[in-house]
Amino acid sequence: MSTHSNPEVGQNIAAAGIRTNYHDLNSDAPGVPLLLIHGSGPGVSAFANWRPVMPTFAERRRVIAPDMAGFGFTDRPAGYTYSMDNWVIHAIGVMDALKLPRVDLVGNSFGGALALALAVRHPQRVRRLVLMGAAGVPFALTPGLDAVWGYQPSFENMRKMMDLFAYDRALVTDELAELRYRASIQPGFQESFSAMFPAPRQHGVDALCSPEADIRALPHETLVIHGREDRVIPLANSLTLADWIPNAQLHVFGKCGHWTQIEHSARFARLVTDFLDEAA
Template identity: 75%
Template sequence: MSPVSDNPEVARSITAAGIRTNYHDLGSGAPVLLIHGSGPGVSAWANWRLLMAPLAERARVIAPDMAGFGYSERPAGFAYGMDAWVRQAVGLLDALGIARADLVGNSFGGGLALALAIRHPERVRRLVLMGSVGVPFELTPGLDAVWGYEPSLAAMRALLDIFAFDRSRVTDELARLRYEASIRPGFQESFAAMFPAPRQRWVDALASPEADIRRIPHETLVVHGREDRVIPLANAYRLTELLPRVQLHVYGQCGHWTQIEHAARFARLVGDFLAEADPQEPHPLIPTASPANKTHGH
C-alpha cells in the first residue's frame, strides 16, 4: 500500500502539458477549476477542502496541484513561472476534454487565473479572484515571510498567525500538520526554488499588464479579506477599477484565508455568482426557453 494512499490530498492523476498532475474531480455540471495559493506545503485539498464539497453540489469541481506544489510532478530543472503554470492549467482542461470552465483563483492562483483568461479567453466563462495577486504592489512583510519560509514548527505557526485574522483558528495541531506537509520529500526544495530573494521581482512576474486586464471580457467576482496581511486589500480595489464586468466583496474580520475563515459564506457567494444567469449568454446548464414552452404570467 502506498504510504499516502489514505491521504485526502492525493486524488486522481493525469498528464497535463507533460506534467503528471494530482487533481480532485467531484460533482457534476458546469466545470469549475480551483487554483490554489503558493504557501509552503500547500495543496489543492489543503486550500479548498471546505469549498469543494459545497460547490460540488452545484457544479463539477476540479482542483489540481500546480507543478511544484502538492502531489503533482516536480521535474528536475523545471522552469517555474507563469508560462509553465498556464500551460499546465490549459493542458489539464484539454486532458479532461473541457472546452471552457469557470476559474476560482486564490492569491497566486488568482494571478494565474487572470493570466489564463488573458491568454486563452475562449477557455474561460467566469472568474473569481480571492486575495489575488496579478497587479503590481509593494511586497508585504507577510508575503515575504510566506515565500521566505524555512521549515520549522515555530516558523509555520508564525505564518499561520499572519494568514488568519482570528488567531483561535491557528491551533498547534494545524501548525503541526502544515509543517509536516512542508517537509515532505521534494516540497521545500521546489518551493525554495520558486520565489528566492529579492522577492519583489516575483510579485511583478505574477502581474498581468493592466491594459490586458482592462480587456478581460468575463464576468468577475473579486473577494478579499479586509485584514489581509499577505496580499493588500488595495489589490482588490485596483482589480475592481480595471476589470470591466466586475463585482467586489470584502469580508471584515478576515485575513488571507477567506475560504477558511468565512467558509460557508464564501461557498454560497461563489456558488451563487457562478450559477446566476448572464444576460449576455445562456448558462451552460439552463436551456434557452423556446416560444413553445414559455409561460406567461405576472
C-alpha cells in the same frame, strides 16, 4: 480513484507532460465545470486550500482542484522553470487532459494571478472568473508575503505563518501548524518552493503580474473577493482589479485575513455559488 490514506492525494493525469495530482468531485454533473487554483503557501496543496468549500460547490457542479506544478503531490520535473508562462501551460494542460473546453475559474492569491493570466491569454476557455486575495497586479512586497515565500521549515515558523494568514487566531491550532509543517517537509516540497520566489522577492511579485491593458480588456464577468485584514496580499490589489476589470464586482469580508475560504467558508461558498449561478 486513489486509495492512498492521505486525503491530499486524489487522482492523477498527465497534463502538459507533467503527472498531475487533482481532485475531481461530481464528475458527471452537467453544466460548466469549476476549476479551483490554490495559493502558494509552504506545504500547500489543492485539498488543503479548498477542502472547506469543495463539497459545497460539488453539490451543484463538477469541481476540479489540481496541484499546480511545483506544489502538493504533482510531479516536480528536473530542470522545470517555475514561471507564469509554464503555470498557464500546465493549467491549460489540465483542462485539455480532462477534456474541459471551458470552465468557471476560481483563483486564490498566487492562484488568482494564475487565473487572471489564464483568462487574459485564453479568454475563450473561461466563462466566469473569481479572484480571491489575488496577486497579478503591481504592489509593493508586503512583510507578510516576504515571510511566506521566505519560509524555512520548522514548526515554529509554520505556526508564525498560520498566524499571518488568519484574522481569527483561534483557527490556528498547534495541530494545524504541525500538519502543515509536516506537509512542507515532504521530499521535494521545500526544494521546489524555495526555487519559485527567491530573494529579492519583489521580482516574484512583479513576475506574477498581467499587463494592465490586458486586464482592462477582459470581457468576463468577474467576482473579486478580499479579506479586509489580509496581511499577505493588500486589499488595494482587489480595489485595483475591481477598477480595471470592466465587468467586475467586489466583496470585502471584514474580520478576515488571507483565508477567506476558510475563515468564512460558508459565506464564501454561497457568494461564489450565487455569482456563478446568475443568468449570463
